Each structure stands twice: as structure tokens, then as C-alpha cells.
Amino acid sequence: MTAGLGGMPPPPQNAPAGQQATGGVQPGQSTAIVFANKVIVFGTGDGVFVYPTGTTPALGNPPIAWMGGGLVDPYGNVLPSTTGVAGAGTFQAGDTRITTQGLFTYSGTPALGNLIYSDVSAAGTDPFGNVVLAGANAYLTIAGTTYAVGLNTLSGTGLPGLSIGDTAHPPTSPAGFFGEASSAAGTPQAFAAIASGQANGADISSFISVLSQVQSAVTGGQIVLQAGDIQFDVGGNLADWVVTAFGVPQVTQTTGDGNTYKVGSKSFTNSAIPVTGVGAATLLTIGNLETSGAYHIRGWATYIGAQAAGAPIFSWGASGGLVLGPIQDGWQRFSGGGVAPIIHNNAGALGAVTGPVFAANTTNWLYEFNVYVTVNTAGSLLITGAEGTAGDSFTVNRIYADIRPY
DSSP, rough: TTTTTTTOOOOOOOOOOOOOOOOOOOOOOOOOOOOOOOOOSSSSSEEEOOOOTTTTBBBBBBSEEEEEEESSSTOOOBBBBSSSTTTTEEETTTEEOOOOSSSEEEESSSTTTTEEEEESSSSOOOOOOOOOOOOOEEEEEEEEEEEEEEEEEEETTTTTTEEEESSSOOOSSSSEEEEEOOOTTTEEEEEEEEOOBBSSSTTOEEEEEEEEEETTTTOOEEEEEEEEOOOEEEEEEEEEEEEETTTOEEEEEETTTOOOOEEOOOEEEEEEEESSSSSSSEEEEEEEEEETEEEEEEEHHHEESSSOOEEEEEEEEEETTOOEEEEEEEEEEEEEEEEEEEEEEEESOOOOEOOOOOOOOOOOOEEEEEEEEEEEEEEEEEEEEEEESOOOOOEEEEEEEEEEEE
16 A cells, blocks of 8 residues: 555556547447447458348348448348448439439439439439439420430431430430441441431421441442421522422522522433334333323434435324323424424324425434423333335434423
8 A cells, every 4th residue: 555545556657648538339348339430341251231220130131231342241141232222222422312213413402403414224203303214314404494415216216326305395206316337247337317306296307317338338428318398508598409299309599589490300312213114113212200290301303314205203102101191282393404394383292293205315304392291100201203105214313302300
């Protein structure tokens, strides 16, 4: 016993001053609450595991939240990942949340009206009532309307791309940019399209398609514009292109003279055709006239008689199922041989026309035509020649026709 210490033994020499107990579980203690500023977990079977309230950890009762270095908890339950939350759990990092429904990012505190991104497997609503579309989508609200801009497929084609649509009033088919590109052996592809989409089921979409040389099989590639009306504005001058019900392209100078012009023509020609006797010889075949079409045809033929007698007969006929319509108007004219031109006016039927009698076997003659016809059934139009006198003949040196859709 030492005097002055109340009978207590003296303190150990050179011992450190006493300190306040630190947070956490102290050696030899057991408590349901842990306060700590650092937790280090390591070693075989390491991890942190949380089990459902009111249950006992065991095989068959896996944790609802876990972090560990392996894929099995201490009781033998197989885990799908080294870190996770099961059931209806939620991960949150700043303004981003991950739930069993998917991933959601907000512009500020998560709430109705400020969702800016989602990635979910099925369309629906987020935990705050925001409409979400399936897949990965960003959301933009403009003048009270929220649009989803996301990864999608072009309706009816399956092409992947970027789509745009109103979330509150979804379109039948979204607008966007879609395409494909692949170097796969045997099926290389390179194609892209801008699609207008379809507002509803009755709407008709328009497209701009861009195809590479390989995709289109056209040297240099191909661009396809698909719409009921195509407009070009060059330096403020607007031209309006359409295709008529007959399939004929035409252009209107909207900011020019205001006139509408048909586009395109096709030429047919033949040469050195002998016409012997009264039997008809085919001089020219004007092919591929279409049903319900209308055509302006003009041209000429030069010919020379083989004797100073007889007269040429030029006729118009049908082939390949062609049936002409009720309109067969225009004129046909013969000239040459020192005689006055002979003009045949047509109104309702082209038929056959007879030229002047040959004056000599060295005289050159000219047959001209300028006609307008309508077509009821598709086929070919024939120009034939015959000699009005049996045994006589003539030769068509050249015949030419230019046809324009009307």
C-alpha cells in the first residue's frame, strides 16, 4: 500500500494518458449498431451481406444486398454478381437511380417532369410517374411537350437508328435516322435513311435513302427520294417535282414562270427498210406505252421509190396488246418530188395515209408526223409501210420518232 493513494496500487510507470473510446465494435463487444469512419474487409469469403428483416441468414435465404469478392455468401447462397441489390432495391448516385425496372437520370432531385434519360427493357413510367419508352432514351421538353430521342428500329424494316417521338402522344412510326453498315462476307451492306415517320395509321411517311455502290449495285452509289412531292430550292428559286398518276415526272417553276413542264423523252429509229408489194412492212416499233398514258409523238421518214409508179401507204397500228384511247389527233404530211405538200389531218383515228405517186426512181420523199394519242391498254405502237401497187416497191432510208409523255 502506498500512502496518499487511498490504499490503491500505484499506476504503471510511463503509461499513456487515457483516451475516449473510438466508434465501432470494440474487442470483446457485440452490438447491432456500428459507427465507424473506415471499414476494411478482406480475406477468403470477404464481404458485407444484408439479409431480409426478421429472417436468419442461411442457405436458401440469400442476402438482399451484398458486396464481396466472390459469388457465394457465407451460407452457400449463389450470388449473381459481386455487388448487388435484390428485389425492389435501389442504387442511387447523385441524380441517377438504378432499380429493378432500369436506369434513370434526372436534372436535379428525381421528380415528375425532370427525367432526362432512361434505359429500361419495357415502356411504362418511372417511380415518379414520368413516361419512359423501351430501350435507351433521352428526354427533351420543349414548350410543354416531352420528346424521346432514343435508340430504336425503323418500323417495318428492323433497321437500327435514332428515333424522335412525343412521349404523351406516341406516333405510329417515329421520325429519325436509321441505317446499317457491315463488311460481312457475302452480304456487305452500307445504307442509311432519314424517315419522316407516321403521325398515325393513316399517315404516309417519306424517306431520303442513301445507298453505297455495293448496296445499290449502281456505280458511285444511289440516293433515293421517296415522297409525293419533292421541292428543290436553288438560290431562292423553288422547283416543285411530282410524278403524275400516269407515272410521268413533271416540274413546276414555283418561283419562276409558274408553268408546269413534263420531263423526259425517248427516241426510236430504224433504217434501210425495203417495202415490197401491198403487204405491210414494220418500219418502227414505239414500245412500252403504258395503260392510261398519254403521249405526244413526232418524227419523220425519208424514202425513195424504186420506179416511176406506185404510191406509199403509211399506217399506224397496235402490237403487244396495245389499245389506243379515243384521242388520236394530229397531222401527217408528205413532201418532195416537186409536188405540193400533202397534209392529212387526224381527229379521232390515225389510220392509214397515202402519199404522192412516185415521179421517178431517184426522187427523195419526206413523210412527217406530229400526233397526240391516249392509251387504254399497255403495249407498243407500230408504224408500217406498204406499196399501193402490187409489184412496185420503195425503200425507207431512215425513220425517226421522238415520244414524250403528256
